[in-house]
Every structure is written in structure tokens, then in C-alpha cells.
Amino acid sequence: MLQRLYDWVDERLDITPIWRDVADHEVPEHVNPAHHFSAFVYCFGGLTFFIIVIQFLSGMFLTMYYVPDIVNAYESVKYLQGEVAFGMIVRGMHHWGASLVIVMVFLHTLRVFFTGAYKKPRELNWVVGVLMFFILMGLGFTGYLLPWDMKAYFATVVGLQMAESVPIIGTLIKTLLSGDPEIVGAQTLTRFFAIHVFFLPAALLGLMAVHFIMIRRQGIAGPL
Amino acid sequence: MVSEKDHNVSRRQFLTYTLTGVGGFMAAGVVLPMARFAIDPVLQTTGEGDMHAVTEVSELTDEPQRFDFSYEQEDAWYTSETTNSAWIYLDGDDIVALSPVCTHLGCTVNWNSNENHPNEFFCPCHGGRFEKDGTNVAGTPPTEPLHRYKVEVRDGTVYLGKAEPQI
Numbered sequence: 117m118l119q120r121l122y123d124w125v126d127e128r129l130d131i132t133p134i135w136r137d138v139a140d141h142e143v144p145e146h147v148n149p150a151h152h153f154s155a156f157v158y159c160f161g162g163l164t165f166f167i168i169v170i171q172f173l174s175g176m177f178l179t180m181y182y183v184p185d186i187v188n189a190y191e192s193v194k195y196l197q198g199e200v201a202f203g204m205i206v207r208g209m210h211h212w213g214a215s216l217v218i219v220m221v222f223l224h225t226l227r228v229f230f231t232g233a234y235k236k237p238r239e240l241n242w243v244v245g246v247l248m249f250f251i252l253m254g255l256g257f258t259g260y261l262l263p264w265d266m267k268a269y270f271a272t273v274v275g276l277q278m279a280e281s282v283p284i285i286g287t288l289i290k291t292l293l294s295g296d297p298e299i300v301g302a303q304t305l306t307r308f309f310a311i312h313v314f315f316l317p318a319a320l321l322g323l324m325a326v327h328f329i330m331i332r333r334q335g336i337a338g339p340l
Numbered sequence: 341m342v343s344e345k346d347h348n349v350s351r352r353q354f355l356t357y358t359l360t361g362v363g364g365f366m367a368a369g370v371v372l373p374m375a376r377f378a379i380d381p382v383l384q385t386t387g388e389g390d391m392h393a394v395t396e397v398s399e400l401t402d403e404p405q406r407f408d409f410s411y412e413q414e415d416a417w418y419t420s421e422t423t424n425s426a427w428i429y430l431d432g433d434d435i436v437a438l439s440p441v442c443t444h445l446g447c448t449v450n451w452n453s454n455e456n457h458p459n460e461f462f463c464p465c466h467g468g469r470f471e472k473d474g475t476n477v478a479g480t481p482p483t484e485p486l487h488r489y490k491v492e493v494r495d496g497t498v499y500l501g502k503a504e505p506q507i
Contacts, residue, residue, distance in 0.1 A: 170370055177374045181416075191417035199416070200380045202373040209373070 141332070146339035158336075160224035165324070167217050174210040175313065182262070184309030186302050189264035214256055221249055233337035241330045248323045251316050258312035264305060272308070273300055391492055391499035394426060397435070398496065404429040404438070404451045404461075404472065409500065426489055426500055427451055427461070429472070436473065437489035439503035444468045444481040461486065474506060 126132055145151045147158040181196035181203075183189060196203045225245070228234055234242035261272040272294075280290040287297070295303025349357075394409040404427040413422035425448075426437045438461070440448045447465035454462040460477065461470035469477040474486035490501030 173370065173374060177377055180378055188417060195417040196377075200377055201383070202377045202380075205373040206377045209370075 144336055144339075147336055157223075157227045160220055160227055164217060164220040164224050167213050167220055168320070168324070170209060171213045171217060172317065174206050174213065175317075177206055178210055179313060184262065184306050186264060186305055189262065189305060193263045214259060217252055218256070221252060225249070231337060231340060235337075238330075238334055238337065241327060241334070244323055244327050244330070248320060248327065251320050251323065255312060255316050255320070258308040258316065261305065261308045262312065269300065272304065276300065389502045391490070391501045392424075394437075394498050394500050395428065396496055397493055397498055400428055400430045400435065400498070402430055404436075406440070406451070426503075427486075428498065431473070435491045435493065435498060437491050437498070437500055438474045439487040439489060441487065441503070442468050442482060443476065443484045443486060449486065 147155050149155045149159070178196065181192055181200060183192045193207070197207050198204075228242070228245070257272075257275055261268045276290050276294050279293060280286040282289055291297045293304075293307065294300055295307045390411070392409050392411045395407045399405075406425055407428055408423050408425045410421050410423045413420055425440050427440060427449075428435065428437045430436075440450075442449050442463040442465065444463065444466055447463050447468075449461040449463045449468070449470065451461055452459060453464075454460070457469055459472060461472075461474070463469070463482070466481045468482040469480045470482065470486050471477065474488060476482040476485055485506040487503040488506050489503045492499040492501070
């Protein structure tokens with residue numbers, strides 16, 4: 117049934133070369149844990165991607181109940197966690213996943229560093245990777261404020277002070293982030309929400325595409 | 341019957357099956373909690389609904405009168421004072437309380453508000469009409485009678501519950 121459906125579409129649109137180009141490529145022996153168990157270190161990039169997918173999914177579902185408003189944010193989080201079925205699980209996935217992404221990125225970076233995979237001709241991919249690391253830090257910083265509880269509020273107050281300590285343009289950066297020169301409040305929350313769910317994820321998706329295309333262009337770095 | 345010989349599974353097939361199985365299991369573990377989370381509003385059980393005090397029986401006449409009543413409405417994390425209305429009249433000893441929500445597209449009907457159609461409920465949006473007992477007038481947009489509130493009288497006070505379809 118499925119096979120015939122596939123054949124019907126393939127006959128008209130010739131889709132086989134498309135997915136073959138994406139998915140069908142050989143895994144070199146030195147990165148295959150089935151050959152050398154120590155090659156599991158090559159899995160961390162894929163695991164990072166896997167957890168980012170979970171973050172995208174769980175985040176999309178959380179916005180079904182969450183409102184970025186200083187009056188309702190905390191109550192809506194409390195409601196979705198306490199009253200909605202599996203709310204604790206879905207929020208838990210997003211919460212723990214956020215930390216796990218950083219762990220995986222760190223391990224992935226260590227592997228790339230110690231195998232020297234960042235060297236010519238792959239310098240640009242290292243740069244893109246570091247940019248993505250910054251974006252993930254930004255996602256962590258902006259997402260932390262969203263529950264709008266005491267911890268979230270004061271973590272953001274501290275974070276904004278750090279931004280303010282930048283010479284000359286510090287105050288500008290702080291106001292740009294918080295939406296108000298003095299208050300950490302209504303405008304800060306909506307800004308952080310917009311950055312957290314639209315701007316940074318979009319940038320992350322773009323950079324991930326670049327990251328993966330470069331891997332396919334250049335191939336996996338050779339063995340040690 | 342398939343003979344034992346035809347059960348040969350190649351190494352590639354075996355790996356395909358196990359990987360698909362394990363992968364499917366993992367994907368389900370990720371997706372199922374989120375799916376259940378998303379469809380929760382459909383599966384929430386709705387309570388019977390409270391009865392709200394609206395007016396005194398002594399206030400009621402044969403003529404439908406509009407009564408507004410307020411109550412606390414719980415909407416997930418948001419609780420607010422909500423106002424509802426009912427058209428109430430006496431039909432002999434029977435108390436009839438009709439919902440003002442037009443059964444066509446949900447506008448609000450009024451009693452006796454159109455000079456051309458006296459003693460009827462009239463909806464200004466598309467000219468829907470209902471008789472005194474809520475029956476929809478044939479040839480006008482509504483397809484069913486006005487909904488009727490559950491009525492309870494305690495110590496001379498009229499309490500209304502949920503408005504329910506008459507048919």
C-alpha cells in the first residue's frame with residue numbers, strides 16, 4: 117500500500133534522488149561505533165540535534181497554554197503544569213532538555229576540538245557552530261524569564277545588569293533587551309518571549325541548515 | 341500456511357525492523373505526552389454547572405422580562421465576573437427561562453422589539469424570529485428553538501442553571 121503510494125508519487129515527481137542525496141551516504145568506519153566502540157563520541161552532534169528537535173516540539177506545545185503577560189504568565193504556567201494532562205511531562209521535557217542541549221553541545225565541541233576536526237578546510241563550520249552556541253545561550257537566557265516567578269525575575273535583573281556593564285553602549289543594550297530603561301516588567305516579558313520563540317529559533321534553524329550542508333559538502337573529518 | 345523456510349529474514353531486514361521498532365518507540369515516547377497535552381481540552385470533564393440566583397418569583401409576570409445575572413466564571417487560569425441574561429415569564433405555574441442567544445448564529449434576541457412582529461423574540465442580525473415559548477418561526481434563519489435554562493425555585497428565589505436545547 118505505502119510502497120504503491122510512494123511509487124505513484126515517485127513516478128510523477130522523481131523524488132528518490134532527493135532523499136537519497138539527503139539520507140543515503142556512507143558512514144566511515146572510524147566514526148561507526150559498531151566498528152570501534154570509542155567512536156560513540158561522534159554521536160554527540162546528532163544527539164544535540166535530536167534534543168533541539170524535542171525543544172522545538174515541546175516549546176510549540178507549551179505555547180498552546182502559555183501567555184507572555186506579567187499578570188497571567190505565572191498562572192498559566194501553573195495551570196499547564198498542574199491541571200493539564202502530561203503538563204508536568206511536557207514542561208519537564210523543555211526544562212531538562214534546555215540543560216541537556218548545553219551538555220551535548222559541550223561534548224560535541226570537545227570531540228571536534230580533540231579530533232582536530234575544526235582545521236582547514238572546516239574552519240567556517242567551527243565558526244557557525246560557535247554562533248549556534250551563542251544562540252543557544254540566548255535561548256536559555258530568554259526562556260528563563262518566561263515563567264515569571266521570583267527566580268526568573270531576579271535572574272533576568274542580574275543578566276540585564278551584566279549587559280549594562282558593557283562600556284559605552286551598555287545602557288543601550290540593556291534598554292533594548294528589557295524594553296524600558298528602568299523597569300523589568302511587561303515589555304521585558306513580551307520582548308523575551310518574542311526573542312525566545314521567533315527570532316532565535318529562526319536563526320538557529322538557518323544556521324543548522326548551513327552547518328549540515330557544510331558537513332555534506334566537506335565530508336566527515338578523517339581518523340586520528 | 342507459510343512454511344518455516346520462508347521465514348528467513350536477512351540481516352538487513354532484521355536490522356531495518358529492529359531500528360524502525362526502537363525508533364518508533366522513541367518517537368512515540370516523545371510525541372504521545374505532547375499529543376495528550378494538546379488534546380486535553382477535549383477530554384476535560386465538564387461539571388454539572390452551578391445554579392445562579394437570578395430574581396424573585398414575585399417579580400415574574402406573563403410577559404417575558406429580561407433579567408441579568410452575574411457569576412464567577414473559571415476559565416483555566418483566569419477567573420472573572422461574567423454576566424448572562426435570560427428572558428423569564430410565567431406560563432401558568434410554570435417558570436420559563438429562555439436564553440437570549442439566537443440559535444442561528446449567536447446574536448442576542450429581544451422580546452417585542454420589532455413593531456412588525458409583536459409578541460415575538462426578534463434577532464436584529466438576520467431577522468430571526470421566535471414565538472413566546474421560544475419556538476423558531478418557520479421561514480426565518482434559526483433552525484431550532486431558543487435554548488431553555490434549567491430552573492429551580494428555592495424560598496421564592498429563581499435559580500438558573502445551564503441553558504439546554506429544547507429539542
